[in-house]
Amino acid sequence: MTAVDEIKTRIHIEDLVNEIPSVKLRKSGKNYTGFCPFHENKRTPAFVVFPDSGTWRCFGQCNEGGDIFKFVMKRDGCDFPQALKILAAKAGVELEPLTPQRKEEDEHQEKLRQLLEETVLFYQHYLLQNVQGKPALDYLTKRGLTSETISSFGLGYAPPGWDTLFTHFAERGYTQEDLKETGLLSENPEKERLYDRFRNRIMIPIRDAQGRMAGFGARILDPNDVPKFLNSPQTALFDKGRLLYGMDHARKSIREKDQAVIVEGYLDVILLHQAGFTNTVSPMGTALTEDQLRQLQRLTRKMILALDADAAGAKATMRGLEIARQSLDRGDEVVFDARGLLHEESRLRADLRVTAIPEGMDPDEVVLRNPAEWEAILRNAKPIVQHVMDTLAAGRDLNDPKAKDEIARQIIPLIEDLASPIERDTYRSRLAVLLHVNEESLLQLQTGGTGGGKPASRRRVKPSRREPGIPPAELKNPLRLLENHCLRLLLFKPDLFSQLEDELKNNRFPALSVDDFQSTESQEAFLLLVEAVRQLDVSVQEYLADHQPETLQTFLQEINTGISLEKTPDERIYDDLYDTLTRLRLLQIREAIDTIRFLVSDLAAWQEDQIDQRESLREYYRKMDDLTGERFRLEKALQPEINLQ
Numbered sequence: 001m002t003a004v005d006e007i008k009t010r011i012h013i014e015d016l017v018n019e020i021p022s023v024k025l026r027k028s029g030k031n032y033t034g035f036c037p038f039h040e041n042k043r044t045p046a047f048v049v050f051p052d053s054g055t056w057r058c059f060g061q062c063n064e065g066g067d068i069f070k071f072v073m074k075r076d077g078c079d080f081p082q083a084l085k086i087l088a089a090k091a092g093v094e095l096e097p098l099t100p101q102r103k104e105e106d107e108h109q110e111k112l113r114q115l116l117e118e119t120v121l122f123y124q125h126y127l128l129q130n131v132q133g134k135p136a137l138d139y140l141t142k143r144g145l146t147s148e149t150i151s152s153f154g155l156g157y158a159p160p161g162w163d164t165l166f167t168h169f170a171e172r173g174y175t176q177e178d179l180k181e182t183g184l185l186s187e188n189p190e191k192e193r194l195y196d197r198f199r200n201r202i203m204i205p206i207r208d209a210q211g212r213m214a215g216f217g218a219r220i221l222d223p224n225d226v227p228k229f230l231n232s233p234q235t236a237l238f239d240k241g242r243l244l245y246g247m248d249h250a251r252k253s254i255r256e257k258d259q260a261v262i263v264e265g266y267l268d269v270i271l272l273h274q275a276g277f278t279n280t281v282s283p284m285g286t287a288l289t290e291d292q293l294r295q296l297q298r299l300t301r302k303m304i305l306a307l308d309a310d311a312a313g314a315k316a317t318m319r320g321l322e323i324a325r326q327s328l329d330r331g332d333e334v335v336f337d338a339r340g341l342l343h344e345e346s347r348l349r350a351d352l353r354v355t356a357i358p359e360g361m362d363p364d365e366v367v368l369r370n371p372a373e374w375e376a377i378l379r380n381a382k383p384i385v386q387h388v389m390d391t392l393a394a395g396r397d398l399n400d401p402k403a404k405d406e407i408a409r410q411i412i413p414l415i416e417d418l419a420s421p422i423e424r425d426t427y428r429s430r431l432a433v434l435l436h437v438n439e440e441s442l443l444q445l446q447t448g449g450t451g452g453g454k455p456a457s458r459r460r461v462k463p464s465r466r467e468p469g470i471p472p473a474e475l476k477n478p479l480r481l482l483e484n485h486c487l488r489l490l491l492f493k494p495d496l497f498s499q500l501e502d503e504l505k506n507n508r509f510p511a512l513s514v515d516d517f518q519s520t521e522s523q524e525a526f527l528l529l530v531e532a533v534r535q536l537d538v539s540v541q542e543y544l545a546d547h548q549p550e551t552l553q554t555f556l557q558e559i560n561t562g563i564s565l566e567k568t569p570d571e572r573i574y575d576d577l578y579d580t581l582t583r584l585r586l587l588q589i590r591e592a593i594d595t596i597r598f599l600v601s602d603l604a605a606w607q608e609d610q611i612d613q614r615e616s617l618r619e620y621y622r623k624m625d626d627l628t629g630e631r632f633r634l635e636k637a638l639q640p641e642i643n644l645q
Contacts, residue, residue, distance in 0.1 A: 002554045003088060003095055004069075004521060010091040013054045013068050020075075023047060028602045031595075038062050038074055039258055044616040045603075048595055053479075055518060059596060059623055062301070063349070069520035077209065077251045077299050080524045081551050102550075112182050112237060115174055116205075116213035119184060122168060123156025123203040133157035136202050136221055143267060144368045149274045153249075154205040158198035158218060165196045183215055183232035198230065204245075204266045206231075206238070206284070209295060211248040214238045217266050229266075231284065240284030242291045245269055253278035254299040261304045261378060262288065262296075263363045271364035275371050287337055290344055290530075297348045304381045305341070305354050306363060338388050338414060345384065346419040347513045353381035385414050385427050393434055404435045412445055419510045479591075482584040483517045484559045487525055489577040491556070492565050494540040496574050497533050503578065507637070509585075516584060521555045528552065579638065586634040589627050596624050 014032050018025050023034040024045075032049040035042055036058040046060035057065030064074065072083040088095050097103075127133040127150075136157040140150060158165070165184060170176075176194060179185040186197040201218035208214050215232030232238045246269040254260045261280045263269060272280040283292055288305075296303055345352040355377050357363055367374045382390065389411055396403045408431065415427045432439040490497060501511055514523045532543040548556065565573060600620050603613055 003093055004084070004551075004555070006093050007084075007087050007091045008054055008068060010093065011068055011087060012051065013056060013071070014049050014051055016068055016071060017049055017056060025049060029598070031598070033599065033602060036060055036062055038064070038255075044619050046599065046616075046619065048599070057592070057595070059592065059599065060619065064515070066518060066523070067520050070523070073298060073520070077255065077295075080520055081549065082210075083520070084551055096550075109236060112178065113213050115169070115178055115182055115184075116215070116237070118169070118172075119165070119182075119216075120154045120156065120205045120213065122165065123158055124154065125156075126159050127155060127157035127203075130157075130159070132159050139221060140202065143364065144271060144274075145267075146274065149270060153270050153273075155270075156203040156205075158196070158201045158203050160200040162195045162199065165198075166194065181235060183235045183238060197232075200225070201230065204270075206243060206245055207248045208243060209247040209251055214243055217245065219266070241289040242295075243284045244281040244292050244295060245284065246273065246281045247295065249273055250279055250281050251299060254281075254296065258300045259302040259304065260296045260300050261306055263306045264308065265362060265364070268363040272367055272374070275367045275374070277367065277371075277374065287340065288344070290347070293344050293348055293350065293352075294527075297350055301348070301350045303350055303352045304378055305352065306357060306377070306381075307354065308357050308359075308362070338384055339417060342384055342414060342417045343511075346417070346511050349513070349515060351383075353383055354387040355381035385411065385418070385423075386430070388414060389427075389431060389434060398435060404437060408435060408437075408442060408445055412442065421508055479518055479584065479587055480522075482580055482587065483519065483522050486516075486577065486580045486584060487522060487529075488559055489565075489573055489580065490526075490529055491544070491560065493570065493573050493577075494529065494533050496570070496577055497529075499574060500577060500581070509633070509637075512581065516581065516588075518588075521552065524549075525552055525556060525559075582634055582637055586631065586638065589631045589634065593624065593627050593631065596620050596627070 014025060017023055017032075017034070017037075020037045022042075023037050025032045025034040026045070030052065032051070033045045034047045034049070035045055036047040038058065039061045041060055044060060047056070047058050049056045055065060055067050056071055064070075066074075068087060069080060069083045072078070072086055073080065076083070076086070078086070085095070087093075127137055133156075137150075140155065145155075166176075166179065169179060169184075176185065180187070180194070184197055185194045187194050198216065198218045200221055202221065204217040204219070205213060206215045206217055215235065215238030217232075218230045220226075220228055231240060234240065245266055250260070250273070257279045259279055261272070261277065263272065263280055263282050266282060269280050269282045272278075281296070283289070293303070341352055344350070357366060357377065363374065366377065389407075392407050392410055396407065398404060411427075411431055415424050415431070418424045418427070428439060428442055432442055497512075504511055514526055517523045517526055528544065528547065528549075529540075531547070532540045535543055537543075538546070600617065603616055
């Protein structure tokens with residue numbers, strides 16, 4: 001039995017959930033119902049715990065679910081390895097000891113983090129207690145920062161000398177290699193010289209979501225210096241694609257407010273926190289990555305991207321629509337990549353909105369002038385497609401047929417990218433009203449002038465029966481059986497990933513996402529596979545071998561045990577993959593419909609708690625209608641092959 005399995009046998013999901021009193025779990029038959037701890041709603045008990053399977057699901061606003069590990073990840077805003085450690089300690093399960101090599105690596109990284117912590121103190125000393133730092137301190141004070149804020153965020157000043165920091169830490173036993181590995185030293189190969197990377201700059205410590213030091217951001221004081229902002233280089237600790245500045249301060253607030261605000265600058269984050277807008281973070285690079293968005297999605301599905309007028313304007317919007325993200329030369333500015341953001345929004349099932357800051361101003365200037373103005377800006381944030389529509393139409397002659405056609409051709413692909421048919425229909429109608437055209441003409445443009453029609457159906461080869469070698473325990477859980485088989489096929493033929501996504505999109509089904517899998521191990525394996533497919537440096541299999549975490553090794557070995565697909569044609573493997581996913585989703589939806597029927601029948605038991613039964617019934621029936629429609633489409637896709645009932 002693996003450590004994960006042993007933990008699941010020792011910790012009951014209902015006991016774990018009951019540790020949050022606000023859930024108010026109530027026994028109803030063999031399951032439990034209560035109020036979701038992850039969103040504000042104390043009128044409709046839409047949170048269900050299933051002791052038999054050790055899982056939970058919110059049938060309300062969150063629409064999320066999972067096992068005990070996913071619950072802790074959602075509750076604490078942590079990743080799977082951290083949740084594993086938390087629950088292992090709680091269950092009294094001893095995790096396998098680290099290998100000597102891994103232990104040595106961890107100890108070395110801890111030494112580097114300690115060096116960075118000491119560097120924070122070094123820079124703070126120069127800012128607050130050395131005359132050289134007075135111009136930097138005056139600048140921060142002039143920008144509106146209080147002494148408490150400066151201390152809370154650990155701001156400092158890097159002195160102008162070429163080797164001041166180098167000399168300081170060399171005297172304390174740190175080597176040149178230590179300082180290079182943390183990004184504190186730079187090297188000039190031609191002169192064979194090492195020097196302090198940060199000089200005469202305001203220093204901003206950058207920590208990960210758990211508050212551990214990762215690197216620094218540095219702002220110039222001398223306007224002649226370049227670049228204006230300089231980050232630590234990529235290191236073992238500093239990965240700008242995985243870090244969000246301010247996340248260590250913002251995590252609790254994001255969960256409580258059920259909203260994350262994303263701004264561009266470090267000082268924007270700091271001053272917004274000082275003003276009470278503590279749910280604000282900033283990305284480290286030119287565009288939001290899936291890793292960064294997924295960190296936020298663990299805490300909330302509601303995200304606002306607050307851009308300056310240039311980044312949110314028509315020129316930047318067109319640029320983001322027309323050329324690839326990699327070709328944008330925007331320094332460290334946040335890029336508005338509409339199609340990329342829509343894709344991530346769909347995959348994460350998030351609500352991502354865009355708002356523009358008044359021209360010529362930064363968020364910190366707005367909030368210092370009037371906090372209520374910043375609140376209004378956030379309230380007026382628009383969905384991505386609406387923002388693009390309004391931005392491209394602003395200042396254009398909408399009576400000009402050429403202008404109408406140009407705008408429509410930019411926006412129609414975005415509408416097609418939307419996973420929800422309701423959203424597609426809504427925005428298509430809005431676009432027709434905006435441009436004063438018939439909606440039918442937009443449909444013709446969308447389908448290449450054919451006047452609509454369904455995509456040609458693909459002749460499907462009858463899928464192979466399930467392969468031998470599936471562990472008997474999995475046969476007790478049809479969902480686990482299907483999701484593991486789906487992962488087997490994807491891991492065996494990763495190149496089918498894009499083909500599957502294309503067909504799902506063509507058939508107007510949601511994109512393949514982590515929410516298609518119930519077990520946390522399956523979810524983590526899927527996320528690893530997505531990373532492997534999207535990177536271009538090495539083969540998918542090589543990436544999986546090099547980046548496979550210890551927490552997944554046993555699981556991945558088990559799901560591949562006894563499976564032989566070497567002689568199976570690719571077309572047959574793909575058909576099996578598509579049908580397995582369809583069956584998986586259909587089974588999930590049927591179970592969800594059964595649960596909602598149960599919630600409706602159980603509603604009377606909550607009378608003593610003064611539940612708004614009419615509102616609860618409306619919410620249940622809305623959910624039932626959505627699920628029933630999706631079930632019909634999935635069943636139609638499978639006919640006449642298999643009926644799972």
